Each structure stands twice: as structure tokens, then as C-alpha cells.
Amino acid sequence: MPPSQAPRTLTVELGERSYPIHVGPGLLGDSRWIQPYLAGRQVMVVTNETIAPLYLDRFKQGLPSDLDVREVVLPDGEHTKTLESVACIWDALLAAGFNRRCTLVALGGGVIGDMVGYAAASYQRGVAFIQVPTTLLSQVDSSVGGKTGVNHPRGKNMIGAFWQPRAVLVDTDTLSSLPSRELSAGLAEVIKYGLIRDVGFLEWLEARMTSLRELQTDALREAILRSCAIKAEVVAADETEQGVRALLNLGHTFGHAIEAHQGYGAWLHGEAVGVGMAMAAEMSRRLDWLAPSDVSRIRAVIDAAGLPLSAPASMTSDDFLAVMRLDKKNIDSRIRLVLLQTVGCAYVEEAVPNASLEGLLVDYPRI
Amino acid sequence: MPPSQAPRTLTVELGERSYPIHVGPGLLGDSRWIQPYLAGRQVMVVTNETIAPLYLDRFKQGLPSDLDVREVVLPDGEHTKTLESVACIWDALLAAGFNRRCTLVALGGGVIGDMVGYAAASYQRGVAFIQVPTTLLSQVDSSVGGKTGVNHPRGKNMIGAFWQPRAVLVDTDTLSSLPSRELSAGLAEVIKYGLIRDVGFLEWLEARMTSLRELQTDALREAILRSCAIKAEVVAADETEQGVRALLNLGHTFGHAIEAHQGYGAWLHGEAVGVGMAMAAEMSRRLDWLAPSDVSRIRAVIDAAGLPLSAPASMTSDDFLAVMRLDKKNIDSRIRLVLLQTVGCAYVEEAVPNASLEGLLVDYPRI
Known part of the structure; x- marks a missing residue:
């Protein structure tokens, strides 16, 4: 070869x-x-x-x-x-x-x-x-x-x-x-690694998304190796899951709410995480971390991976909150979220303002 | 207190x-x-x-x-x-x-x-x-x-x-x-620790066996601490169970044969180990490691603990061998046994001569 x-x-x-x-x-x-x-x-x-x-x-x-x-x-x-x-x-x-x-x-x-x-x-x-x-x-x-x-x-x-x-x-x-829907679901986690820790990898993904979806071997090999390397760095820094490892959950709190409400299996995990990352980006903008252009960029790469961007039509703001309040990451009933300070740098928001969160959940586009 | x-x-x-x-x-x-x-x-x-x-x-x-x-x-x-x-x-x-x-x-x-x-x-x-x-x-x-x-x-x-x-x-x-039969069964393992590694502890046991069976607190505390200390030394020297940890199985190969043949539960594990240690002592004498007086001494302390010394009447030499050939410690179908070089020092006999083993199994006293 x-x-x-x-x-x-x-x-x-x-x-x-x-x-x-x-x-x-x-x-x-x-x-x-x-x-x-x-x-x-x-x-x-x-x-x-x-x-x-x-x-x-x-x-x-x-x-x-x-x-x-x-x-x-x-x-x-x-x-x-x-x-x-x-x-x-x-x-x-x-x-x-x-x-x-x-x-x-x-x-x-x-x-x-x-x-x-x-x-x-x-x-x-x-x-x-x-x-x-x-x-x-x-x-x-x-x-x-x-x-x-x-x-x-x-x-x-x-x-x-x-x-x-x-x-x-x-x-x-x-x-x-692999069915193309499952390939896209896997790409959601690949994009996540770029978003939380490596803007250079995100740029690379933006350039190669077509190659990845066409299953070009060298592009797939590189995407898998860089994803595993980022996860290995994060896990090594926090084997006991107390701190930085939480960043691997970008998009997962919103995503789990979608999966739980819709019934596990109706949405693929990666599809729900794709929407969840778009929601986390929008939340980060509302807290003045990201610019509107950053949010557009993030939505574009999720879309290019073949993933949905809109939440389920049947889910109300209260449906989201009901599941999110049970999340294991919460401390003393405050909702914690992984958000983005910049594209390529995630952080844990320890106490998301309720008004901002509810505003997002009401306003966010549904299918 | x-x-x-x-x-x-x-x-x-x-x-x-x-x-x-x-x-x-x-x-x-x-x-x-x-x-x-x-x-x-x-x-x-x-x-x-x-x-x-x-x-x-x-x-x-x-x-x-x-x-x-x-x-x-x-x-x-x-x-x-x-x-x-x-x-x-x-x-x-x-x-x-x-x-x-x-x-x-x-x-x-x-x-x-x-x-x-x-x-x-x-x-x-x-x-x-x-x-x-x-x-x-x-x-x-x-x-x-x-x-x-x-x-x-x-x-x-x-x-x-x-x-x-x-x-x-x-x-x-x-x-x-604790029923006295179970206390005696526990004492079999206590005696084992002295036999394999600590003749001083065996001497102490010989002097205190009555106190132990009368449940005197200071004697029990000492016997338990010294037993745990010996096991901890052996385990620390061989966490992966390749070498010296095998010494903890003194008496267990004969004992398992008795338990398996009689049906688990008919004999308590410690009772079978007690007989097994007496058999291992006799085997060690037949291989010229122990003197007859050593065997008598070992039988005396097992007896003093309230444990049986004779094998079940219903077990033939072939009954023993059938189980012993399946033992996990064996390598390439040779029967391995933990035996005693001296009282207080066990070793693994890698290839027990068949004639000696069969002679022991035929001659050993039955109940």
C-alpha cells in the first residue's frame, strides 16, 4: 500500500x-x-x-x-x-x-x-x-x-x-x-475533540469533512488518531474524573436530555450530541464568550458532518430542564454545563444563570 | 479494658x-x-x-x-x-x-x-x-x-x-x-502459616493451643495478627501468584481431593487441610526432608487444634489421584505439591515421584 x-x-x-x-x-x-x-x-x-x-x-x-x-x-x-x-x-x-x-x-x-x-x-x-x-x-x-x-x-x-x-x-x-447516519454520529464526537481543545484540528476537519464522509483512508486515519490523542491527554490529566475530564461532555447535557425524552435509540447518541454542541455554542454566545460568527462556524461544521442542528419539535423548555436537573455533574441542584470560552477551548460553567438557560431553551430552533 | x-x-x-x-x-x-x-x-x-x-x-x-x-x-x-x-x-x-x-x-x-x-x-x-x-x-x-x-x-x-x-x-x-468445629477449621490455616514460614510462630501455637480453643482474647489477637502478617509478606512477594504464593497451598492439594470426593460441605475446608498437611508432612518424610519426629510434632499440633488426622475410609489411592491430576498448579501433567524442607520452611516439589506418592496414598491411615 x-x-x-x-x-x-x-x-x-x-x-x-x-x-x-x-x-x-x-x-x-x-x-x-x-x-x-x-x-x-x-x-x-x-x-x-x-x-x-x-x-x-x-x-x-x-x-x-x-x-x-x-x-x-x-x-x-x-x-x-x-x-x-x-x-x-x-x-x-x-x-x-x-x-x-x-x-x-x-x-x-x-x-x-x-x-x-x-x-x-x-x-x-x-x-x-x-x-x-x-x-x-x-x-x-x-x-x-x-x-x-x-x-x-x-x-x-x-x-x-x-x-x-x-x-x-x-x-x-x-x-x-457503516451506515452513513452512524458515520455522521461518530463525526459529532470527532468535532467535539476539536472544539474543546484543538482549534487546529477543527480547522483540519473543516477542510477534510468531505474526504471523511467519502471514507478516504488517510483522512479517517488522521481524524481517529488525533481524536484518540486528545482523549488520552484529557484522561491522563484526570483519571479519577474530578475535573478536566468533564470537558469531554461538551454537548452531552443537552444531548442526553434529547435522548432521554425521545427514548434511547430514536436519536443516535452522536446526533443528539451534535444538536447539543450547537446549543452549547449558542449558550456560550449568550454568556458573551463566543461571537455570533463563532456560533455560525460551529453550526457549519456540524451541518457539514451530516448532523441535525435543530432540537425535536415535541420538546418544550421544561422537558429539557426536567432531565438536565438530574444530571450527575450538577452540584447542589445548580445546573453545570460544559461551554466554550473560545473555539478550541472548553470550560465548566458551575452555575448557569437560570434566566439565560431558560431563554435559550425557549428560543432555540426546533425541527 | x-x-x-x-x-x-x-x-x-x-x-x-x-x-x-x-x-x-x-x-x-x-x-x-x-x-x-x-x-x-x-x-x-x-x-x-x-x-x-x-x-x-x-x-x-x-x-x-x-x-x-x-x-x-x-x-x-x-x-x-x-x-x-x-x-x-x-x-x-x-x-x-x-x-x-x-x-x-x-x-x-x-x-x-x-x-x-x-x-x-x-x-x-x-x-x-x-x-x-x-x-x-x-x-x-x-x-x-x-x-x-x-x-x-x-x-x-x-x-x-x-x-x-x-x-x-x-x-x-x-x-x-463460632461453632467449635469451625474454630478448629480456622486453626488449620493458622498452623499452616507457622509450618510454611515461621517455626517461632509454630512453637508459640504449640504453647497456646488451649488458650486459643478457650477463646482467650490476647491469644486470638496475636494468632490472627501473625497469620495476617505472614500472608501479607507472601502476597507482597508475589502479587501475580507465579511463585512463592503457591506455598500458601500447603495441605490444600490433598485437602481439595478430600473435599471434592466427599462433596463440598461434608468436610469443612480447614478439616480437609488439616489432614492434607499431615499427609504433606508424611510425604516430605518419604522424600527425606523431614525426620519422623518432625512428622509426629506436626501431627500433634494438628490434633491439638481439634482437627482430624486420618483420611476418609471411603477414599482409595485412585480417588486421590483422580482429583490431584486436575490441580491447577500442575504443569504438563506432573503433579506438583507444596512440601516441607524443615518445620517452618515450605517449598514446591515440581515433580513428585509417582511411586512415592502412590505409596503414601495406599499406606496413609484412613478413619
Whole structure:
């Protein structure tokens, strides 16, 4: 392949738990990318019914031939992210007689990655796992941070562990099968990294958005690497999630309100975050941080990614506030928001003036 | 209380995860021993139906009055050590709306400690927990090492995590309600610590066995502290369980064979370990490490603890070998055993000669 398309590597620095993220085309079928990270001969590949027909054979063909490879194929969807699914993985590991030197592979999007990571964290008190994320969102989000877990009927991600992968293999070729709506949803998080911390990256995105949506390999590789690098910096600065890590939630407070009100799944997470970032930009303007031209610029890049800019017609100001008041980031019932001081620099607004917030929620355009 | 009975403290050194083990009478009813280790106001006490009527009220009376204290009372017994029981704890935490700053308390024996530790390790990706072990076995064994988890139909302790407590509170008064058979079973592990690493401690045990079985507070406190200190040294030297930590399994390979053949629960774990240590001593003599007088001495202290010395009448040599061949410590189908070079110094025999082992298993006295 031409050098412009060769895989490149980012190392997430975590002392003895440091690991590489390899990004580029053609990783799935090539054993060189996975062999160094296998703990032993026993490999359990976990994927779902959508991904298995597309990539499971190619992945298995890229494994060294002397391994004991088993597989678990789960149903697809956020509703499968349960303790019961993780117990299925444990059952399969025990039925296969796999020991502490086995390796779990998560082949799929964020749901698969979260479940397999937790299965690995708890099997025989912790075994190796490798992430092979196949959606843009999971490639730029779950690749860094070590969060694993499942949902409980009473709350998302309530049961889980911090558990780092041995390696993350991002094969950009897998994005060719991703529905364009999900590609756009992933781009929302990519744009977020530029907005909160790196105006140069935002400029780069503005110039390359067409290339990204056309799935040009070098553009995708660069966007994924820079996104992961920014997330790794933020996480390293705040592993315990007390301070700067909150900046990763730009657009998420408004976005979660949309997802919760509309029912999870009606809007994709990234779509809701796209609108949420546009709302956060407008809020930042009303608090005199951003100029109107900054808001226009931010709306333009969100729009160019194929994301919606308007909130759901059915949501009133009170609908937003009802969910936002329950946000875990709030302290003493004041609503906290991640806002922008400038394009490329986010901050946490500790006490958003109620009048300003309600004005925004009343005025903001609906679909 | 007289100074000879005041609680004493051992610190388990694990860097930023270091924690104290407080040992002595009267800890349960006294808030000074628990207050420094509470993460916040939310406290979930988990215990079982045997321990709750004996100690739950006393424990709760020893908590500061401004806390939000809830409780879960599970059935008693090894058969309850399942993922379903842990899920009950998670359900209770979520129903109470407990957040990441809650504290779980394990009030009971090893089964409760293992389950509550795992529940804490996985709730919201990890919360604080405090061990309050009420059996001698859990006081000298589960207090050190950070192993938590549950059984799976296909194997013991297959699902779990390494998760350290904030503190361990050993109230020696709780041993007054322990059946004497369980006290003896706990003493088997205490004797083990002397045999593998500390002949001075073994001499002390030989002199104080009557005091221990009569539940004299100062003797119990000393035996528990020295046992925990030896285990902490061994674990610190080998956190990943590759080498010296195997020495903690003295007597356990023979013992597990007895437990597995007789059905778990028919023999207490410590009873099987007692016979197992006597068998390991005899095996060590047959390999010319120990003198006959050493074997007699070891048998005498096991006997003085109220433990059996003879293997079950129904177990043939082949019954032992069938289980021992499956032991996780074996490498390439050779049977590995922890044996004694001298009284107070254990080693791992990598390849026990088959003829010697079979001779022992045929000759060893049965009940």
C-alpha cells in the first residue's frame, strides 16, 4: 500500500498498563497486528449478529494458525448490554475450559467493547482483552479510557470496571459498511475533540469533512488518531474524573436530555450530541464568550458532518430542564454545563444563570 | 479494658491501596474503628441470616448517627456464593440511589466477604468496601490478598476481581458464637502459616493451643495478627501468584481431593487441610526432608487444634489421584505439591515421584 495509507500507531501512556492503538486499513486480515498482544493460545472472539457476517471470517483468517479460537455471537443493540449477555460470555469461556492466559477480542461497536471489556475484567479475576472497534464512535471514544460495563434496569453503565485493553486495532476498512447516519454520529464526537481543545484540528476537519464522509483512508486515519490523542491527554490529566475530564461532555447535557425524552435509540447518541454542541455554542454566545460568527462556524461544521442542528419539535423548555436537573455533574441542584470560552477551548460553567438557560431553551430552533 | 486486650493494628502495604487490619475485642460497637474508612454518608451492610441476628444490631449501633445505612441479608452457605446473590446487592444499591461515594460493609465469613468485595469492585466501576470478618478462617485468610468473587456452576471463584478493602475490622468477640468445629477449621490455616514460614510462630501455637480453643482474647489477637502478617509478606512477594504464593497451598492439594470426593460441605475446608498437611508432612518424610519426629510434632499440633488426622475410609489411592491430576498448579501433567524442607520452611516439589506418592496414598491411615 502507498505510505500515505500505512497504519500508524498511538500509545496510550498508563505506566505498565500502556497500550497501542493501531489505525489504518487492512489490519483485520493481517496477523502481525494482533499476534504480539495475545496472552496465550486461547482466543475468544465476541461479536454480534450484524458484524459477524461482515468481518468475523476476515478477522479469524488474520489470526496465527496454531491457536484455539472460539467465538460468541450476541444479538445487536444497546438493549443487549446486560449482565445476562456478559454471563453468556463467561459460560462460553468456561465451557471451552479457557484459563487465565486466554485473550478476549471485542469485534464490534461500543456495546460489544463495553461488555467484552467487563467480561475480561471479571473472568478468573482478570484476563487479557483486545479491542477491534468497527464503528467510528467506538474507534474515537471507547478506545481510550478503560471504561467497561453493562446497563442495569435502573441506570446505564451501573455495573462495570476500569480495565485496559492490551491493544486497540482500528481497521479503517470496517467503516465502509457503516451506515452513513452512524458515520455522521461518530463525526459529532470527532468535532467535539476539536472544539474543546484543538482549534487546529477543527480547522483540519473543516477542510477534510468531505474526504471523511467519502471514507478516504488517510483522512479517517488522521481524524481517529488525533481524536484518540486528545482523549488520552484529557484522561491522563484526570483519571479519577474530578475535573478536566468533564470537558469531554461538551454537548452531552443537552444531548442526553434529547435522548432521554425521545427514548434511547430514536436519536443516535452522536446526533443528539451534535444538536447539543450547537446549543452549547449558542449558550456560550449568550454568556458573551463566543461571537455570533463563532456560533455560525460551529453550526457549519456540524451541518457539514451530516448532523441535525435543530432540537425535536415535541420538546418544550421544561422537558429539557426536567432531565438536565438530574444530571450527575450538577452540584447542589445548580445546573453545570460544559461551554466554550473560545473555539478550541472548553470550560465548566458551575452555575448557569437560570434566566439565560431558560431563554435559550425557549428560543432555540426546533425541527 | 486491660492493655493486654486492646486492639492492635497491622498495615497491609500496597502503596496507595494500603489498608489497616484492626484486631481486638469490642470493635463492632465502637464508631472510632469504622468512621475513618467510610467514603461518604451512604453505607450498605451486607450479611447473612446466621450473622444478622447475632451482630447486625451491634454493628449498626457502632456507626455514626448521621449516615444513610441500608442492609441486605442473604441466605447462609457456600451455595449462595453466586452471581445472582451479587446482583441482589447491586439491585439494593440502585434501589437506594447509592452513588460512587457509598461504602459496602461485609459482615460475615468468607462467602460474604468474597461476594461483597466483588459487588464493590463492579458497582459503578468500583466503590469502597470494609471487611468485618466473623469467622477465624475469614479473619486469617480473606483479610489479606484482595481476592473477591463468586462461584460458577463450572468452577469455584471463576468470576471475580482483585479489589482491596479500605480496612479490615476483626472483632475477636465474634468468635464466641463460632461453632467449635469451625474454630478448629480456622486453626488449620493458622498452623499452616507457622509450618510454611515461621517455626517461632509454630512453637508459640504449640504453647497456646488451649488458650486459643478457650477463646482467650490476647491469644486470638496475636494468632490472627501473625497469620495476617505472614500472608501479607507472601502476597507482597508475589502479587501475580507465579511463585512463592503457591506455598500458601500447603495441605490444600490433598485437602481439595478430600473435599471434592466427599462433596463440598461434608468436610469443612480447614478439616480437609488439616489432614492434607499431615499427609504433606508424611510425604516430605518419604522424600527425606523431614525426620519422623518432625512428622509426629506436626501431627500433634494438628490434633491439638481439634482437627482430624486420618483420611476418609471411603477414599482409595485412585480417588486421590483422580482429583490431584486436575490441580491447577500442575504443569504438563506432573503433579506438583507444596512440601516441607524443615518445620517452618515450605517449598514446591515440581515433580513428585509417582511411586512415592502412590505409596503414601495406599499406606496413609484412613478413619
